Amino acid sequence: MAKPISIEVWNPSGKYRVVSTKSMPGTRWIKLLTDNDCRLEICTEKKTILSVDDILALIGDHCHGVIGQLTEDWGEVLFSALKRAGGTAFSNMAVGYNNVDVDAANKNGIAIGNTPGVLTETTAELAASLSVAAARRIVEADQFMRAGLYDGWLPHLFVGNLLKGQTVGVIGAGRIGSAYARMMIEGFKMNLIYFDLYQSTRLEKFVTAYGQFLKANGEQPVTWKRASSMEEVLREADVISLHPVLDKTTYHLINPERLAMMKKEAVLVNASRGPVIDEVALVEHLKANPMFRVGLDVFEDEPYMKPGLAEMKNAVVVPHIASASKWTREGMATLAALNVLGKIKGYPVWGNPNAVEPFLDEEATPPPACPSIVNAKQLGN
Numbered sequence: 445m446a447k448p449i450s451i452e453v454w455n456p457s458g459k460y461r462v463v464s465t466k467s468m469p470g471t472r473w474i475k476l477l478t479d480n481d482c483r484l485e486i487c488t489e490k491k492t493i494l495s496v497d498d499i500l501a502l503i504g505d506h507c508h509g510v511i512g513q514l515t516e517d518w519g520e521v522l523f524s525a526l527k528r529a530g531g532t533a534f535s536n537m538a539v540g541y542n543n544v545d546v547d548a549a550n551k552n553g554i555a556i557g558n559t560p561g562v563l564t565e566t567t568a569e570l571a572a573s574l575s576v577a578a579a580r581r582i583v584e585a586d587q588f589m590r591a592g593l594y595d596g597w598l599p600h601l602f603v604g605n606l607l608k609g610q611t612v613g614v615i616g617a618g619r620i621g622s623a624y625a626r627m628m629i630e631g632f633k634m635n636l637i638y639f640d641l642y643q644s645t646r647l648e649k650f651v652t653a654y655g656q657f658l659k660a661n662g663e664q665p666v667t668w669k670r671a672s673s674m675e676e677v678l679r680e681a682d683v684i685s686l687h688p689v690l691d692k693t694t695y696h697l698i699n700p701e702r703l704a705m706m707k708k709e710a711v712l713v714n715a716s717r718g719p720v721i722d723e724v725a726l727v728e729h730l731k732a733n734p735m736f737r738v739g740l741d742v743f744e745d746e747p748y749m750k751p752g753l754a755e756m757k758n759a760v761v762v763p764h765i766a767s768a769s770k771w772t773r774e775g776m777a778t779l780a781a782l783n784v785l786g787k788i789k790g791y792p793v794w795g796n797p798n799a800v801e802p803f804l805d806e807e808a809t810p811p812p813a814c815p816s817i818v819n820a821k822q823l824g825n
């Protein structure tokens with residue numbers, strides 16, 4: 445028999461049983477569910493990553509919807525169990541949903557929610573921070589200082605890369621990639637080269653207008669270029685940040701051949717998903733090219749790093765915290781809860797997942813809609 449899972453129960457007499465596999469920041473999401481006749485059960489198990497068996501035990505034989513996490517493996521086993529339990533709704537508390545088998549969800553008639561928009565700027569800010577930290581060797585210098593090694597100013601001490609006037613390369617210029625590009629262009633006056641499957645007209649217009657503004661003020665204007673291949677970005681950019689979705693087309697997008705194309709002193713940043721980079725190849729490249737630097741928020745085999753990465757001074761590594769601001773994490777919890785609640789209540793899907801602000805206004809009742817359901821079309825919603 446499966447080991448019982450510890451839970452905390454809110455509104456025990458609620459009509460709809462909703463399970464959250466983790467405690468999430470804020471209380472608004474809890475209030476929204478309990479005010480709408482949901483009995484909410486929050487898993488309080490100590491272990492960080494729940495197994496499929498743990499989640500099966502949480503779903504049980506009567507469950508209307510689940511809020512889950514990107515660390516969980518949501519496939520046929522869990523979706524068929526949720527369907528048998530009478531469920532129709534699942535939401536990741538994340539915008540990325542590469543941990544979800546959408547075909548299996550479609551087969552079982554389960555709506556899949558995600559949390560776009562609320563984390564765009566927060567994630568872009570962390571990517572920008574990693575870019576600066578890697579370019580200016582901030583973590584290395586901090587460790588040096590704390591180790592008591594600083595014995596006076598020296599001309600060669602921690603010399604890094606100037607960003608102004610250099611080229612920033614963005615691969616995947618969607619919501620986060622475009623926000624990151626704007627920060628680097630406006631903040632550091634960098635030129636842009638980007639690669640995406642689609643043209644980012646808004647981003648291009650922004651760079652053109654900002655370039656004109658700089659020129660009118662007697663400064664060097666910034667420029668933009670839409671690359672016809674990813675390789676063009678890798679060859680030309682001084683700082684490259686990865687922001688695509690993770691799918692078959694982006695798995696190991698950065699491999700040994702492509703690493704070799706990059707400038708010897710380039711900075712590579714990844715705040716998308718770990719498997720976008722072949723991390724073993726990256727460690728070899730970092731060893732062979734000490735002036736090449738990386739800033740990583742995500743890793744191929746989270747929570748682990750590939751052997752050797754932790755020892756590399758030319759790598760800045762943080763534990764998948766790109767969306768970790770209080771406002772964003774509370775907003776993600778709200779959107780995830782409203783996705784599940786909306787589906788249970790039979791609400792329509794919100795028309796624009798890029799404009800979810802009305803759901804985040806704490807003073808107002810949220811619109812009667814599901815903020816973002818990725819398989820709405822497939823389910824005929």
Ligand SMILES: NC(=O)c1ccc[n+]([C@@H]2O[C@H](COP(=O)([O-])OP(=O)(O)OC[C@H]3O[C@@H](n4cnc5c(N)ncnc54)[C@H](O)[C@@H]3O)[C@@H](O)[C@H]2O)c1
Nearest residue numbers: 540567616617618619620640641688689693715716766767
């Ligand atoms: N590190 C974190 O904490 C964190 C936080 C938020 C999002 N993310 C990741 O960032 C991703 C992007 O989020 P978003 O909100 O910007 O999504 P988005 O859909 O707005 O942007 C993704 C972009 O990638 C592009 N793309 C897809 N395949 C591509 C390919 N083969 N080559 C080049 N571009 C390609 C798409 O056209 C799109 O413009 C998420 O899917 C998630 O995995 C990570």
Ligand SMILES: O=C(O)[C@H](O)CO
Nearest residue numbers: 537538539540563767
């Ligand atoms: O996809 C996401 O949303 C992140 O990885 C966590 O914020």
